[in-house]
Amino acid sequence: MARGRGFEVEASVTAIESKITLAVVISCIVAASSGLIFGYDLGISAGLVTSLVASQVSSSLGRKNTIMLGGVIFLLGGAINGGAQNIAMLIIGRILLGFGIGFTNQATPLYLSEIAPPKWRGALSTSFQFFIQIGVLVAGCINYITANHPSGWRISLGLAVVPATMITIGACIICDTPNSLVERGKIDQAREALNKVRGSTNVEPELEELVRRSQHAKSMKQEPFVTIFERQYRPHLVIAIAIPLFQQLTGINMIAFYAPNLFQSMGFGHKAALFANIILGFVNIFAIIIFSSIVDRVGRRVLFIVGGIQMLVSQIAVAFVMAKATGIHGTGSISQGNAMLLLVLMSFYSAGFGWSWGPLLWIVPSEIFPLKIRTTGQSLAIAVQFLTIFLLSQTFLTMLCHLKFGAFLFHGTWIVVMTLFIMLFLPETKGLHLDSIYDIWCKHWYWRYYVNREVLQNQH
Structure with a gap:
């Protein structure tokens, strides 16, 4: 039942077999870990522009590759900031950090919602906020430890490369979402991804439904x-x-x-x-x-x-x-x-x-x-x-x-x-x-x- 201001609503749910599998858990953890970079470097205005561009990138490259792209850009920004010799390098580094966050913040929630079984979508999607808060906490601890260090600011900014590296490597080992693969016409890869994340070979009904809706969307x-x-x-x-x-x-x-x-x-x-x-x-x-x-x-x-x-x-x-x-x-x-x-x-x-x-x-x-x-x-x-x-x-x-x-x-x-x-x-x-x-x-x-x-x- 879904509710809207006290009214009960019957929702028709497609009879699709879905359960928690190891592939789903690993994929969600790896994708959600991109929240580390947002939590570590919260509030970058460059992400505003990137988040709008990221829509086209996510549709063209897929959710997984967009997350990877965000990780690479954030890694580059962290490296530039850590080794900054002047204000210009700091500004460039911060802009790149914002670009990286814009891509990951757009693609990761979509990835999690599309790959998670409906029954567990809320819990698995929460992992993104969990990693954001881990990033905030780690940044706070680093600031506390380096508060009196003469190069504390350089250490804090430079360590951003650590979560960025984790995200970039992790994105290489997970599969893209079936929705994204179908949207880009990669039907065989979508079938393989469904087999992996659903833990079942009986995925044709769900795949056919995804293909039908994708074709209808493209017809518009x-x-x-x-x-x-x-x-x-x-x-x-x-x-x-x-x-x-x-x-x-x-x-x-x-x-x-x-x-x-x-x-x-x-x-x-x-x-x-x-x-x-x-x-x-x-x-x-x-x-x-x-x-x-x-x-x-x-x-x-x-x-x-x-x-x-x-x-x-x-x-x-x-x-x-x-x-x-x-x-x-x-x-x-x-x-x-x-x-x-x-x-x-x-x-x-x-x-x-x-x-x-x-x-x-x-x-x-x-x-x-x-x-x-x-x-x-x-x-x-x-x-x-x-x-x-x-x-x-x-x-x-x-x-x-x-x-x-x-x-x-x-x-x-x-x-x-x-x-x-x-x-x-x-x-x-x-x-x-x-x-x-x-x-x-x-x-x-x-x-x-x-x-x-x-x-x-x-x-x-």
Whole structure:
């Protein structure tokens, strides 16, 4: 059953044999490890441009090769930054890091959603967010260790080549997704990939379905970037734009960027602030592990809503403690006890994000689009994410200085908005085969007025 604002929806699921196999697990782990480079080097604006270009690259080269390309470019950027002799080299290196992230962030969620069995798609797709957080945590630990080293910045930037090398080598040993292979006309390779990831030789029904939908998609000559703006794809487009936008408006990446500065303003010393950031990283990882064990049982909607409420309570509590300790104008000092209380509240907030909006960003947009515009939809979602990260990263410290504790209420207000949005407009997709998701739009209380059931059924 899928649900939309309390309405139950019968979803027709194609009878396709699928189970967890060793090939699926290895492929998902290797592909998801590309999240390491995003977590290690979060917030590169060059990724905004690349994420849009990556749609065509992913369609032409396939998901696997796009991930590999992203790894190679990131490796080159890390090497240039590590050996930088001037500002120009640093800028070039950072741009290349952004290009690499743009490619991997676009291709990896698609890879995971297409290769995972429907029953386990949520859990396996979560691995991308898990590796992102591992990257964030590793970067935080390296910054903590090298904080007083004269070449600490060079070590931090240069070590980016390690995850990039792992991703590049790993991408060489996994197979591409059957969807991508069929899309590029490689039917025999698609059959072989299906045999491997499904653990069965009875893959002809699924292969025939993929071929049929691919042929129908190709018969529509319209450019995907034009098609996606048609009325019948309005639900997909709105969801794909809203989720990354709202995710950033929770304030999570502003904390990731400026956590040391934020904790210093809360009363922690420099080293203590870096250590507090590491604590948040561990909390987030623990929450992601919990998420992966329940997402395919309780569904996406419930976790979005519960996580949103948890983050809202945390933001309000943080604002209250800071207001009480520093006053309306933020001129007072924060005691050690209040600083520790704030760390606990921020950890509670981080956990709420870790089992809701964090991993669900990569799951929902990658599973709702039909094959014809799937890469385009994912590209737009990632572009919105990068654009929002860029804009908020330029304004957060200024907002914190002017609004003081009000900055947390600002994000808390947005959490209320996004939670209501999920309750009203996001139908449930857990357990559905990618080719059956059209049903949720056709029977949703609001989106049914936009979609054309026959068109969507042919294209998924």
